Amino acid sequence: MSRVVLAGADAELTRRVQDAVDGDVHALPPGRLPGDPTRLFEQLVDGELPDVLLIGTLAPQAEVLTLAGRLDVQCPGISVVLVAEPSPELWQAAMRAGIRDLLPPTAGPAEIAAAVDRAGSAAAGRRRVLRPTQETASYTGRVITVASPKGGVGKTTVATNLAVGLTAAAPQSTVLVDLDVQFGDVASALGLLPEYTLPDAVHGPASEDTMVLKTFLTQHPSGLYAVCGAESPAAGDAVTGPDVTRLLAALAREFRYVVVDTAPGLSEQTLAALDRATDVVMLSSMDVPGVRGLRKELDVLRELCMIPAGRHVVMNLADPRGGLSVRDVETAIGTGVDVVLPRSAAVPPSTNQGVPIIASGRRDPVVKELRRLVARFAATPLVQPGRYRAKHRAAS
Structure with missing residues (x-):
């Protein structure tokens, strides 16, 4: 039945x-x-x-x-x-x-x-x-660039949780790229100790052979693959915009989802990731400086014709005591807000422990909204049909 x-x-x-x-x-x-x-x-x-x-x-x-x-x-x-x-x-x-x-x-x-x-x-x-x-499909993957004009808005938290959530939908078919070339901390947020980092992936043999490139990726226990950030700002500065373009093109041929965590603002590397993106997650904290910065960034990207068809506006750290409503934000930025992530006391500990909250099993409002964000990209249900009748009868 x-x-x-x-x-x-x-x-x-x-x-x-x-x-x-x-x-x-x-x-x-x-x-x-x-x-x-x-x-x-x-x-x-x-x-x-x-x-x-x-x-x-x-x-x-x-x-x-x-x-x-x-x-x-x-x-x-x-x-x-x-x-x-x-x-x-x-x-x-x-x-x-x-x-x-x-x-x-x-x-x-x-x-x-x-x-x-x-x-x-x-x-x-x-x-x-x-x-x-x-x-078995031959991928031309979705490149999902997570961008924000300002730091401290939870960009890496959102990118890592999005990537882990997509891995649940597409096992072994999602890769996360840390493009904060100077101070990226994707490895820390995922509890990884990478053998190779971003500069290794864009220079040398990995840049010339996709099979070699895959051996330079770090795997998370969830099945997510990651290109972790450089070990030092000097090493990260050696990564150029064209390097990023080649890397993302190569990964999109091998993975269904390529999630890109970027540095604050519009650096050369971030612009390269936006140029390659099929989707962009525009992230802001729900405060006046963050919303004004987001409006300016959206205006710049519109002038450059660099907003892809898949645009997703996400408000993070939402707090009803902050004085701003979603309607206020939408009026200020001139477009709709797609996902609102509430402020949660559970997020900082999960980040410090290197365990994305979406994989923690916690029942928390922010987990619910993160799953909504993941579902905007997943082509198939995140939760496969299971033993529903037995559970339903047990609950009846």
Whole structure:
């Protein structure tokens, strides 16, 4: 039996669905459907993802279509079934959004069970097809550059947690590059003792042969690979913009995700990383100096035409006592804020211990928001469908 999550349903539909799947369904509370799949699944027990998302008539169809379209891209192993009055127009819109099936509002338990079985089989088939492709694909990876105009805003913390989170989604397929060439501390944040560092990776034999380059990487216990920062500022200064361009191009051919931690401001190396990036995470602390610096940096990058299509604005160290709201920040920078990371007393100890908080197993609001950031890049669910029925019954 497939794992089923039910949304937008009244009590009567909930009863029929429970009858159809022998009670093995997680019904979400009523309310608006979020457009972001990660927001939807944050409401689930232990973060388990379903095989089938069944949506009832209480959810507005426009919201359903938006959510289904995003699920089809971000979580292809989940099938969506919509309960609605079928019409040719709705069928066409549903097919475009990737909805697997439509059920009439009067559907009984037998009809619902048959639709769930079809959708569950389709979800399982897509996962079987996608998994070998993901494991054997020839990569032209996403280069995700984490940038900020100022220091002290948690850039390395965000970059390391993002990289470790993506490693969970793509084991052995993520690499983190420390491009703070003078004072990079990725190695410290990950608890690594690298044999080779950034200058070794861009000079000598590693710069000429990708197979050699991979032997110069340092591996984290999570499966993440890292190009750690230089041992001294003088050694780091020997790394040029063209060196960075060649390095990132080589890594993107070998890894699905290349996460780049940069120095504050717009150094030659940071500009090279931005020029190569498919995505940029623009990071700021949630205070007036940080927000003003971010606005200036965004203005400069717009003038240089160096903001890639994948732009993600992240506010770190958010504190309601600081006096700034997200709306204030958005007004100041002239664009939306995508992720807000709250200030957390658990982050400094995790950094000092070299254990990214996203891998610590802690239940902390900042971990929840870091996972939302990771989910913006992961092409497949971060949590694979597991033994949902057993857990759900135990919790019932």
